[in-house]
Amino acid sequence: MQSESIIQKVPSELIRVLLLEDNPGYAELIRIMLHKVSDTRFDVENVKRLSDGLQSLKNKNYDVVLLDLKLPDSQGIDTFDKVSAQAQGVPIIVLTVTDNDQLAFEAVQKGAQDYLVKERVERKSLVHSIRYAIERKHAEEMLKDHRTYLEEQVTERTAELRESEERYRTFFEQSKDVIFVTSREGAVLNVNQAALELFGYTKDEMMTMNAREWYVDSADHKRFQRLIELEKSVQDFEVTLRKKDGTKMDCLLTATVRQADDGGISGYQGIIRDITDRKRIETQLREQALIFENISDGIIMIDLEGNIMSWNPAAERMFGYYQDEVFQKTIDILTKKVMHVKLRSDRWIGEIDFVREDGTEGICETTLIPLCDEGGNIIAMFGVCRDVTDRKQSAEQLQRSYDQLRETFIATVNILSLIHISEPTRPY
Numbered sequence: 401m402q403s404e405s406i407i408q409k410v411p412s413e414l415i416r417v418l419l420l421e422d423n424p425g426y427a428e429l430i431r432i433m434l435h436k437v438s439d440t441r442f443d444v445e446n447v448k449r450l451s452d453g454l455q456s457l458k459n460k461n462y463d464v465v466l467l468d469l470k471l472p473d474s475q476g477i478d479t480f481d482k483v484s485a486q487a488q489g490v491p492i493i494v495l496t497v498t499d500n501d502q503l504a505f506e507a508v509q510k511g512a513q514d515y516l517v518k519e520r521v522e523r524k525s526l527v528h529s530i531r532y533a534i535e536r537k538h539a540e541e542m543l544k545d546h547r548t549y550l551e552e553q554v555t556e557r558t559a560e561l562r563e564s565e566e567r568y569r570t571f572f573e574q575s576k577d578v579i580f581v582t583s584r585e586g587a588v589l590n591v592n593q594a595a596l597e598l599f600g601y602t603k604d605e606m607m608t609m610n611a612r613e614w615y616v617d618s619a620d621h622k623r624f625q626r627l628i629e630l631e632k633s634v635q636d637f638e639v640t641l642r643k644k645d646g647t648k649m650d651c652l653l654t655a656t657v658r659q660a661d662d663g664g665i666s667g668y669q670g671i672i673r674d675i676t677d678r679k680r681i682e683t684q685l686r687e688q689a690l691i692f693e694n695i696s697d698g699i700i701m702i703d704l705e706g707n708i709m710s711w712n713p714a715a716e717r718m719f720g721y722y723q724d725e726v727f728q729k730t731i732d733i734l735t736k737k738v739m740h741v742k743l744r745s746d747r748w749i750g751e752i753d754f755v756r757e758d759g760t761e762g763i764c765e766t767t768l769i770p771l772c773d774e775g776g777n778i779i780a781m782f783g784v785c786r787d788v789t790d791r792k793q794s795a796e797q798l799q800r801s802y803d804q805l806r807e808t809f810i811a812t813v814n815i816l817s818l819i820h821i822s823e824p825t826r827p828y
Contacts, residue, residue, distance in 0.1 A: 422448040433523040450474035457486045480507040491537035578672040586611040600644035616640040650679040698785040706730040720757030762789035
């Protein structure tokens with residue numbers, strides 16, 4: 401039973417720490433602080449010189465770097481720049497003395513996750529800062545396409561962490577992305593200016609709300625919560641949200657959980673993207689695609705080399721080729737005439753002779769429309785074709801019948817005239 405108890409107390413989480421510190425005494429103090437953490441095992445590797453640290457970063461994987469900017473072979477912000485370049489995304493926490501606050505702040509502006517004043521570091525603040533740096537870096541990686549950093553707000557913070565949060569508040573407020581932070585129960589803990597503009601609330605109004613109130617359908621909120629609790633993050637969760645004035649908007653939510661000090665979930669943080677316009681465009685495109693697929697006229701798109709880029713089912717029926725058979729083949733398989741008119745800067749309307757897949761010939765009324773880029777340059781041709789072969793043949797047959805009838809009529813009249821002339825005049 402005793403052995404089972406010991407096994408259960410072994411921490412399951414391992415955090416690998418690279419400590420760049422040339423003071424052996426302070427390095428040992430860091431080891432002792434981290435060794436006393438019961439729920440996490442810290443593997444601390446201490447190097448005294450920048451060159452050794454860069455080599456370690458090159459050859460090994462670390463979860464976090466604790467960096468003293470004053471090393472025997474490097475001093476100042478140049479030390480951070482070299483470590484940051486080699487760290488390849490590993491979060492960095494700067495260790496500084498009291499008179500180096502400005503230097504540490506400059507490092508934070510360049511990408512350091514946090515800085516700690518050596519004289520005031522204690523175990524709780526150190527562990528909290530390490531976990532906070534790792535979580536923040538993970539959030540930045542997930543949301544890097546959105547050009548901003550997510551701000552985490554922890555309920556209980558040390559004075560050093562509150563100062564660190566303040567340094568990032570400017571980035572948070574000026575972000576163009578809609579950023580939100582909520583508790584696990586949905587209480588709004590923080591939103592940025594973009595969120596206020598999107599929803600139409602004031603900051604005071606938003607801070608008294610629950611995120612459930614944003615959802616048009618409460619079932620969507622439940623689905624979101626179940627998913628993020630299970631997966632620890634959600635990516636592009638599609639949902640309909642409501643503005644203050646009642647306007648509905650289609651949105652995508654990307655979010656991660658926020659971890660409490662005990663390793664549990666304290667809340668959620670993420671971004672919201674309004675895709676209402678995109679959804680409307682998608683609907684229009686679907687409607688246009690439906691027309692494209694069902695219209696009775698053949699529709700063909702060709703590039704400037706005459707290669708067929710697309711055509712619809714009506715074109716397949718008209719010409720006898722499936723789209724896959726003609727894709728990237730030139731329009732020459734049907735006709736030569738298009739190539740002579742495709743570079744026109746205006747529309748061309750006329751009749752084109754074509755040859756079907758089975759070798760039979762046909763005639764189609766065609767409208768060619770040039771497709772231009774923003775600079776007015778022609779980039780492709782769009783053609784609408786209507787098969788008039790039967791109509792033309794019928795017209796030709798009708799014309800031949802008319803001509804034959806006319807000739808017969810003229811011949812009949814001529815014969816009657818001759819008969820009339822040759823007959824003697826009868827006396828009355």
